[in-house]
Each structure stands twice: as C-alpha cells, then as structure tokens.
Amino acid sequence: QQQVKQSPQSLIVQKGGIPIINCAYENTAFDYFPWYQQFPGKGPALLIAIRPDVSEKKEGRFTISFNKSAKQFSLHIMDSQPGDSATYFCAAFLTGTASKLTFGTGTRLQVTL
Amino acid sequence: DAGVIQSPRHEVTEMGQEVTLRCKPISGHDYLFWYRQTMMRGLELLIYFNNNVPIDDSGMPEDRFSAKMPNASFSTLKIQPSEPRDSAVYFCASSLDRVSEQYFGPGTRLTVT
Numbered sequence: 001q002q003q004v005k006q007s008p009q010s011l012i013v014q015k016g017g018i019p020i021i022n023c024a025y026e027n028t029a030f031d032y033f034p035w036y037q038q039f040p041g042k043g044p045a046l047l048i049a050i051r052p053d054v055s056e057k058k059e060g061r062f063t064i065s066f067n068k069s070a071k072q073f074s075l076h077i078m079d080s081q082p083g084d085s086a087t088y089f090c091a092a093f094l095t096g097t098a099s100k101l102t103f104g105t106g107t108r109l110q111v112t113l
Numbered sequence: 114d115a116g117v118i119q120s121p122r123h124e125v126t127e128m129g130q131e132v133t134l135r136c137k138p139i140s141g142h143d144y145l146f147w148y149r150q151t152m153m154r155g156l157e158l159l160i161y162f163n164n165n166v167p168i169d170d171s172g173m174p175e176d177r178f179s180a181k182m183p184n185a186s187f188s189t190l191k192i193q194p195s196e197p198r199d200s201a202v203y204f205c206a207s208s209l210d211r212v213s214e215q216y217f218g219p220g221t222r223l224t225v226t
Binding site for chain 2: 032034041042043044045046089093095100101103104105106
C-alpha cells in the first residue's frame with residue numbers, strides 16, 4: 001500500500017530555478033515529515049523535516065510547505081545549483097508508535113548550467 | 114565517527130547462492146534498520162531492531178530473508194537461496210532512539226545472475 005505519493009518522478013531545471021517536489025499522504029496520524037537527499041552511490045541523508053503544527057520551514061535554500069487539510073507537503077529549492085542534482089525522497093513517520101519511515105518513490109532532480 | 118559501515122559495497126552472485134550483507138551501526142545508536150531500494154519499489158523497510166532485538170520484520174519479503182543482530186555493533190542480512198529478483202541496493206541505517214534522525218550507510222549493491 002502506497003501511503004506516500006511523490007511527484008514528479010524526475011525534474012530538470014536550469015541553474016537558479018526553483019524546483020518543486022510534491023508529496024501527498026493518506027494516514028492522518030503521521031506527525032513528522034522528513035525529506036532525504038541521495039547522491040549517486042550514497043545512502044539517503046536527512047535534508048530538512050517538518051511537523052504538521054507549522055505550515056512552512058526554511059533551512060538555507062530549502063523550504064518545506066505543509067498543508068495539513070490537504071494532506072500534502074512540498075519541497076522547494078531556491079536558487080538551485082548543479083550540486084543540488086540528486087534524488088529527493090519525502091517520507092512520513094508516526095512518532096508515537098513504531099519507528100517506521102514510509103518513503104515516497106523519489107524524484108530525480110537535475111540542475112543544468 | 115565513521116558513520117554506518119556496510120560491507121561489501123558490491124556483491125555479484127549466482128542464483129541459488131547464499132548472500133550475507135553486513136552492517137556496523139553508529140556507536141551508541143539503539144535502533145538499526147535494513148532497507149531495500151529498487152527502481153520499481155523505491156525504498157522499502159525490511160526489518161528493524163531495537164537494542165539488538167528485532168521489533169518489526171513485516172517488510173521481509175519471504176522466508177529466504179533473515180536478519181540478525183548478535184550485538185550492538187553488528188548486524189547481518191542473509192538471503193538464502195538468492196534469486197535474480199533480489200537484485201537491489203540494500204541499505205542499513207541506525208538512529209539514536211525511536212524518533213531521532215536515521216543515518217544511512219553507503220549501501221550494498223547486490224546483483225544476482
């Protein structure tokens with residue numbers, strides 16, 4: 001059962017553009033939503049995370065927007081750089097119960113010069 | 114700290130052979146996770162341990178898969194017998210506690226021919 005749906009599957013933007021990656025979840029009990037960044041040949045690494053009591057969180061050039069009523073959240077990358085080229089995964093987590101992250105299917109981002 | 118260590122980084126084996134993947138979590142982390150990543154299914158949690166005890170193995174695809182954690186600094190994931198559809202990248206991750214960030218290892222790329 002796909003509990004976190006992620007789109008698009010791939011994305012190409014020019015340097016300086018603002019790629020947006022979207023995720024939607026089904027389980028309203030999820031209460032922690034991290035984004036992971038994965039470079040080729042490496043394991044995923046936590047990029048930024050948000051809890052549903054806030055609508056937006058910024059860390060550097062990365063911003064998460066969260067819409068609790070729509071059960072959707074998105075990642076925006078401001079002033080994107082070629083070094084941001086990676087695969088991005090959204091995830092959802094139930095902190096009150098088991099320690100299981102449910103991942104989206106990933107978005108392969110390419111930032112061109 | 115060296116981070117999560119996995120070995121081998123690449124494994125090529127023939128169908129029917131036993132495969133053992135190894136993981137050393139970050140020292141002091143009480144939780145250890147095994148994930149499988151494929152293009153078709155993305156990142157899937159196979160099993161996780163808390164203080165060396167398996168907590169949830171509902172993601173283990175079938176009886177050919179088994180995982181152990183004999184002590185706090187070592188875990189294995191075994192596939193016996195291996196099949197071509199087991200070809201994937203297998204990640205180990207660890208976290209300090211149930212709600213903390215999960216740190217992923219570099220992964221083991223398994224190819225079963």
